[in-house]
Amino acid sequence: MGLWFSLFTVVILVLFVFMGVGVVGLNSLFGIVIPYAALLVFLVGVVYRVGKWARAPVPFRIPTTCGQQKSHPWIKANNLESPYNTLGVIVRMALEVLLFRSLFRNTRAELRDGPRVVYGGTKWLWLAGLAFHWSFLLILIRHLRFFTEPIPFFVNLFESMDGLFEIGVPTLYMTDIIILLAVTYLFLRRVVIPQIRYISLAADYFPLFLILGVVLSGVLMRHFYKVDIFKVKELATGLFSFHPVVTEGIGLAFYIHLFLVCTLLAYFPFSKLMHMGGVFLSPTRNLANNNRMRRHVNPWNYPVKVHTYEEYEDEFREKMKAVGLPVEKE
């Protein structure tokens, strides 16, 4: 159900642009109003969500330790998997965020006759996830050329690296190919692997289709339905200098691309995509395993009802005395 609903929604969104721009000609709505609104929702939403998490207390220090603790000097502590200081935590987080360390560990359990269970390494999810996220980031950086003048050197650098193989005119970007393959893989595994299909919600399919739509519309307008790049840049720089201008004749493919991006931005703060911010705050990963070295303070630590030694001795005093156990009160 979630799959078809999500696909249907993305198709409707595209049709919406066909109607809005292609038929009715609401260029300023789709070119100015909606992008501003979407960006506003994105910024306010993300700040609100991250702020809400950040304000929530962390009562206990509960890192998941994946390696040797620091104890004796002659036992090698694993500062990456069981960090005992801030540097260790930073490196652990960096490995997690930049290289998806935990996902790299992934295994697959398989039940065989015997009965036996065997574990094989499986790196496909890690690889596709990494390929998807990194190519997304590089594509984003590449897009800075539309918002900046002069174009920063690193944008040009990435771009020339991305088009290194110089296939086709205009050059086919590697990141475009990689992101298409990665998103397709991520979608297919959701459909093909029975357990993953079983747990998948509309909220899992929708962003995949949306991103697929963004990528496809981008690729289409670069290679097939050419749009006027100079006018696109005029619009983009106008938006970012807060002097928006409506430009005619950019081409419908661009508006589809832009509208899907706007949808993604506006949807972002309400969705699982917030894992981007959340991963930095995860208490099992961003805390040091130095519990017995440094006391962690719980801001809402409240007194609880305990059973004191006095109450205990009151109940058992005679029995304790009878067997010669020392007591406080005779």
Place this chain on the structure above:
Amino acid sequence: MSEDLSNVPKPDELMRIEHKPPRKGWMDVPVDFKPGTYSYPAKAKNLKILDMPNPREWSPTDEDWKLPENWKEIVREGFKDRLDKYRSFQLFMDICVRCGACADKCHFFIGSGDPKNMPVLRAELMRSVYRKEFTTSGKIFGKLAGARELTTDVIKEWFYYFYQCTECRRCSVFCPYGIDTAEITMMGRELLHLLGCGINWAMEPVANCFRTGNHLGIQPHGFKDTLEFFADDIEDLTGIKINVPLNKKGADILFVVPSGDYFGDPGTYTCMGYMMLFHELGLNYTWSTYASEGGNFGLFTSHEMIKRLNAKIYAEAKRLGVKWILGGECGHMWRVMHQYMDTMNGPADFLEVPTSPITGTRFENAKSTKMVHITEFTSDLMKHNKLRLDPGRNDNLIVTFHDSCNPARAMGLIEEPRYVIRKVCNHFHEMPENTIKEQTFCCGGGAGLGNDENMEMRLRGGFPRGNAVRHVQEKYGVNRLACVCAIDRATLVPVCDYWAPGVEVTGVHEMVANALVMKGEKERTTDLRGEPLPGKEEVEDE
């Protein structure tokens, strides 16, 4: 302890399972309380001792669970309260992308095939309610957004599946965001307790522990008897009379163990092991009858209950005037001591930084909490050659080591026990790497689930562990499974009997005591279990 496994189908029959989920969506599959797969509910008397809500007699198979009138409001309020108090809970409700990396990491999923035992789905049982109650999209889009109504069926499902999680944290190792199902299960159980829905195998120990100091309800004179009985056994074995210091003011060290160690075999041999070691060292230490439990079933109940039961440890250390605390071999006890005790009941500023009186080593890693793990203590002794050891006495043992979940994944205690084991026995083999250290598999009976009525589920959950033991049994002839956890010493016995018959379970300090050459001991002919030492078999026969 040998449990009755006759009611459980044979292994190949038990494992005739599908890991493929059914066609029907999970929200439409109602929970089925099948005998052998759930734990009996908490008795009213135990809840009353603890002032916990809605004490009553009931059964999970009843149609009417006799929930409080306003149960829905209670859950909603309780949910909100916990979201406000725990960043972990908020994040873990919000950021899961359902990538499924955790799915086949759970021993209960591997052993049962029940899709709701996939950690991601276990969490969705709760997230679905969270979305409905606390998110706009859930309120508007309902089922489409993965939201569902909070009904009594949901409560029943929570009860079944949050008591089918042993809070082992294995899934958390593989999650790209570190989502910890233990944390979610703990919240789920807290909410269930607000309605009076707990399990007796957790709540009876909690009630006992609150009143008598230990889970088993052993009273002070009984505790003294038990330890003195062990001392007599030790004298028979070694010819050495051992003192049992109890509630002794002015001792340097308070020693705390899980009560399983002085209650049943094979834990008792580990307990005797501690006693022999401390005697040999001439350690100025004391046991406490009031703090006679290091384990803490509060961890399987609620954060508040952890604190209520744990408070006695520091209180007793203060009353007796000791310098620091030493803790025995236990898994979940060490999760509490390492990650919660100092925060909840500290600061322990009345204690000193733990320093070994034998080697002079300052345990800097415990300088705030002031509590040291026994394998940290013993490995330090061994490193400084303070013990005379004859590992040959353990030559009839071919040993493998089971990392207990909490020491491995909530503490990082990995090499200390291995160092000790290698010093006291000559034949040690590791299980496959996907089943040890941070990837270790649960015994299947942690977090309060180690009861007899839940035996089928325990054996299913114990399958990955049992399977790995079987592997080294076939490959190296392993006949002894060592561990540093009292629950393991109870629950791995049936797991081995069922999945790897012929392998026995031992604590690490039982092997230490066997190898320990004590001053003035007579020639030993048997180990602590009364079985002949290698080379002494014929002497036995004469």
